[in-house]
Amino acid sequence: MxxxxxxxxxxxxxxxxxxxxxxxxxxxxxxxxxxxxxxxxxxxxxxxxxxxxxxxxxxxxxxxxxxxxxxxxxxxxxxxxxxxxxxxxxxxxxxxxxxxxxxxxxxxxxxxxxxELLEVAAELARGRHGRARRLPGLVDLLLFMDEFRSEVRAPYFAGVVGLVVRAIVRVAGLFGAGGHYRRLRVTRGTGR
Known part of the structure; x- marks a missing residue:
C-alpha cells in the first residue's frame, strides 16, 4: 500500500x-x-x-x-x-x-x-503477489493478531487465543518465520 x-x-x-x-x-x-x-x-x-x-x-x-x-x-x-x-x-x-x-x-x-489495522488487513488480503485471498498466511495472521490485540480479538476464548498467538509468534521469531509480515510492516513505515 x-x-x-x-x-x-x-x-x-x-x-x-x-x-x-x-x-x-x-x-x-x-x-x-x-x-x-x-x-x-x-x-x-x-x-x-x-x-x-x-x-x-x-x-x-x-x-x-x-x-x-x-x-x-x-x-x-x-x-x-x-x-x-x-x-x-x-x-x-x-x-x-x-x-x-x-x-x-x-x-x-x-x-x-x-x-492502521484497516490498512494492514487490506495489504495482507492482497497476498504476496497482489492477488486477493480470503486469509493471509498463518504466520502473517498470527503476527497481525498479536500486533493489533488492543484493537481486535477473537470472539471466543480470547484470553487463551491470545496466549497461544503470543507463544507461536515468539517461536516463529526464533525460527525466522514471518519475514513477509515484517517486510510489509517496515514498508508501511512502522519498523515492527
Whole structure:
C-alpha cells in the first residue's frame, strides 16, 4: 500500500472482503477520540470473521443498501437511515445483505490504531503477489493478531487465543518465520 493510502480522499481496498474504506476523520484529526470512515461494501462482501473490539465502540449508519449484522448472537438486517451500535467487547460480524454496493458511515471510538489495522488487513488480503485471498498466511495472521490485540480479538476464548498467538509468534521469531509480515510492516513505515 502506498504512503498516500491513509490520506483522506484515497481508498483502502480489501479485495478479499469487498471493502473499500475512506477515512473522513483520522485519529490525529480528533486527538484519538474517533476514527470516522466511510465503508463501501460490494454485493456479497463481508468482514472476514466475527471479532471483538475490547475497548472500542463501533457505530454503523447505513446510507445506501442493506447490511446484515450479527451482534452477540443476534442477527438483524438494516437499511438506509438505520444505525447499529456495537459496544466494546461485543462479538460481531457484518455483511452486505443486498444486491448492490452498501454505503455505510462508521465511527470507531476511541480511534486507537484502527486506521492502521484497516490498512494492514487490506495489504495482507492482497497476498504476496497482489492477488486477493480470503486469509493471509498463518504466520502473517498470527503476527497481525498479536500486533493489533488492543484493537481486535477473537470472539471466543480470547484470553487463551491470545496466549497461544503470543507463544507461536515468539517461536516463529526464533525460527525466522514471518519475514513477509515484517517486510510489509517496515514498508508501511512502522519498523515492527
Amino acid at each position: 502506498s504512503e498516500s493510502a491513509s490520506v483522506r480522499g484515497s481508498w483502502i481496498e480489501n479485495p478479499a472482503s469487498g471493502e473499500r474504506i475512506r477515512i473522513r476523520t483520522s485519529a490525529a484529526d480528533s486527538g484519538g477520540e474517533v476514527l470516522a470512515w466511510e465503508l463501501r461494501l460490494a454485493p456479497g462482501g463481508r468482514v472476514p470473521s466475527g471479532h471483538v473490539h475490547p475497548a472500542q465502540e463501533e457505530r454503523f449508519t447505513i446510507v445506501e443498501g442493506r447490511m446484515r449484522f450479527r451482534v452477540d448472537g443476534h442477527s438483524r438486517v438494516v437499511g438506509p437511515g438505520q444505525t447499529v451500535t456495537v459496544a466494546p467487547g461485543a462479538r460481531h460480524h457484518f455483511a452486505n445483505a443486498g444486491p448492490n454496493e452498501a454505503f455505510v458511515l462508521v465511527e470507531t471510538r476511541p480511534a486507537m490504531r484502527m486506521e
